[in-house]
Amino acid sequence: MAVIYERVALIGLGLIASSMAHAMKAKGLAGEVVGYAKSAESRAVALEIGFCDRVEETAAKAVVGADLVVLAVPVGAMGAIAEEIGPHLAPGATVTDVGSVKQAVIAAVAPHIPEGVHFIAGHPIAGTEHSGPRSGFATLFQNRWWLLTPQGADAAAVARLRALCEGMGAKVDEMDAAHHDLVLAVTSHTPHLIAYTMVGVADDLRRVTDSEVINYSAAGFRDFTRIAASDPTMWRDVFLTNKEATLDILGRFTEELFALQRAIRLGDGDHLHAYFTRTRAIRRGIIEAGQDTAAPDFGRAAQVAPKGG
Amino acid sequence: MAVIYERVALIGLGLIASSMAHAMKAKGLAGEVVGYAKSAESRAVALEIGFCDRVEETAAKAVVGADLVVLAVPVGAMGAIAEEIGPHLAPGATVTDVGSVKQAVIAAVAPHIPEGVHFIAGHPIAGTEHSGPRSGFATLFQNRWWLLTPQGADAAAVARLRALCEGMGAKVDEMDAAHHDLVLAVTSHTPHLIAYTMVGVADDLRRVTDSEVINYSAAGFRDFTRIAASDPTMWRDVFLTNKEATLDILGRFTEELFALQRAIRLGDGDHLHAYFTRTRAIRRGIIEAGQDTAAPDFGRAAQVAPKGG
Known part of the structure; x- marks a missing residue:
């Protein structure tokens, strides 16, 4: 498959983010995968396993020049991360998240997304009882649903994100956040x-x-x-x-x-x-x-x- | 392994009974396996698959000459079955059951067990969401617990039944029914x-x-x-x-x-x-x-x- 995003920044390196990295690499969907996690140990594991090409010590640094930013932290941490990265997002970039709740995430994140950046909230219905950067695997999303709640986001940006999800093996559906x-x-x-x-x-x-x-x-x-x-x-x-x-x-x-x-x-x-x-x-x-x-x-x-x- | 019971009568031919039959045959634990189920179709399936050597059209006929009788019907049907087979049980035989509840089964069954027959209630902690005579398999009890609630039954009879359960791969524990x-x-x-x-x-x-x-x-x-x-x-x-x-x-x-x-x-x-x-x-x-x-x-x-x- 062709590269869909030149640079993907993963904010948070747990089960979902590491599985995305494995899946994107397996299918050649991302040019470069940059990672950030609060825990230095998680960042080191990402490099050791090799699912990130590069890690950064702050979320702000990790998103620089990324055309896709994935917020993969607990739902309660989304707002603070969005506030931190907001000023560093590249014009035309897409920001998505993988949180299990959508209305609260949209309310917390949207105010920090600058004009010219697309915010498309999302939720892959996939997971296991394991967590952390060692728990990810490339087939996690295979035949699973990935829900997007675009709330009027740019259609071309939505189509591009949808192509990424489908490229990782998921089926995509769009719905209202509530x-x-x-x-x-x-x-x-x-x-x-x-x-x-x-x-x-x-x-x-x-x-x-x-x-x-x-x-x-x-x-x-x-x-x-x-x-x-x-x-x-x-x-x-x-x-x-x-x-x-x-x-x-x-x-x-x-x-x-x-x-x-x-x-x-x-x-x-x-x-x-x-x-x-x-x-x-x-x-x-x-x-x-x-x-x-x-x-x-x-x-x-x-x-x-x-x-x- | 050596034969533990010469003739085992299975009353009810669902998941548990058919799995017992498969396991006993795989390990050579029973001389003959006789089956009874209310449903003619279940009896036919038992012969077709071959996990019973013989089926009978009544429970009373099935238990004749059996040295082990296994009641493997829903808990609510145990009392009526026990009443039916009581007069036909061989002296020295053991009767057990595989019901998920023990006090109620003991109360329903014990009054119908004649002098000289050992009643040892039991419960294999094993199963799947499937049911019926086609759902059984020989390894169902492998590494699972089989609980016996002998309530003072003859020690030699308990040891023999325990050997059968262990022969089918289970671990055995004894406890009070309540x-x-x-x-x-x-x-x-x-x-x-x-x-x-x-x-x-x-x-x-x-x-x-x-x-x-x-x-x-x-x-x-x-x-x-x-x-x-x-x-x-x-x-x-x-x-x-x-x-x-x-x-x-x-x-x-x-x-x-x-x-x-x-x-x-x-x-x-x-x-x-x-x-x-x-x-x-x-x-x-x-x-x-x-x-x-x-x-x-x-x-x-x-x-x-x-x-x-």
Whole structure:
């Protein structure tokens, strides 16, 4: 593929930024990849692994002459970074971000973007429970959605950013920022909060020792622990900045949970059976859409022992 | 390995029973495997795949002359099956079950077990979201725990059953039935109810269309849909029969969830960050105990595309 941006500055060098760097290099999408991270160790790792061609000790220096700047820091840190880099952005450059919340990021970043620079907020729906500059890999975005919330940004600049995302293997969709935040509250933010809560409850329970919770986790609980192992700073910021939508979906969740709890208390088996049957269909839809594997247990058995029988 | 039981009767031919049959055959642990399922189709599948040597049209016929009888039906059906087979059990035989709840199964089954027959309730902590006679495989129990709640059963009979479970690759632990039900309420029953609830909420939400929930499920939600795709009848029975422990853990869960919800509403980032940091440790424990893979996303990426970078 052809080079889409001559110089890409990655601000933040965690899972998403390092995966972008690997993907851009694998497909020849960027002329030069410049990196900045607050942590000197992360900057050193980026050079050691080689996914950045160059690192800088400040974000302001890293963005000089870049035609694409990617803000890949926790959502709560976006505003301060934008303020710092604003005066150093090249005319005609594009600034994007990869935050899990869009309205709050746009509100924090947009005021610092000078005239003549394109700001196109974005969010790749991809990730793992691992974090940091060593956790990235080139195929992270393969067949995943990358949502852009351009809010009227220049069409040519949007098309160019879209080409980059597609070049890294993603499917691109555009939507309104408020709608994004509601959809993600359903598919991501509330599930994460619930998983964190359940793991915390298990951790608290003194009658059930740690080793029992751990040994018998294969019964379902271990799936929750994967989600609850995600980066704490990133998730703190998500909940603080997508407060309204998360609280809205949480309210609905609690309402449904209470209805099922009541059915258990009253012994209403028909209600439970009907509910549990309905939820099977969504799984089939996700597998048919190529967004998950049909292999039992996510194909996890294959990681441990060959499948028999 | 040597034959441990000359004739094993499997009552119910779903995921667990068919996996046991595959495992017993692979390791030569059973002389003959006889099967019974209510559904004629399941019986035909058992013969077609060949994991049963013989099937019978009634449970009573299937248990004749068996030295091990395995009750592998939904928990709510255990009592009626036990009543039916009771008069046909061979003296000296062992009856076990694989239900996810132990106190209710013991209460339903024990009254029907004649003098001279050993009843040892059990529960393999293993499974996938798939169900039915085609879903079984020989390595399902590999490195998983198999809990026995013998409640004073004959020591030699317990040792023999333990040898069978270990022969199929499982690790065996014995515990009190009430303690089992509480532990499983934490590691399995409550997580399942929560996953079912979250998937139901997403399904209900009219502002967020089905295709958006499905397309953007990779953000975490798809993990919940796997759990919520489990067998509805089995799970209805679990909640109806482990009511007290499930309601107890649900109460604690709701309490914690409300505390986190309040922290979000008040913008208390420190509370959230501390909570999310604590839950990371449990995941590490589970991986160190060999109960899950450390590969990102359960190694799911490997099912879709080769890992790069």
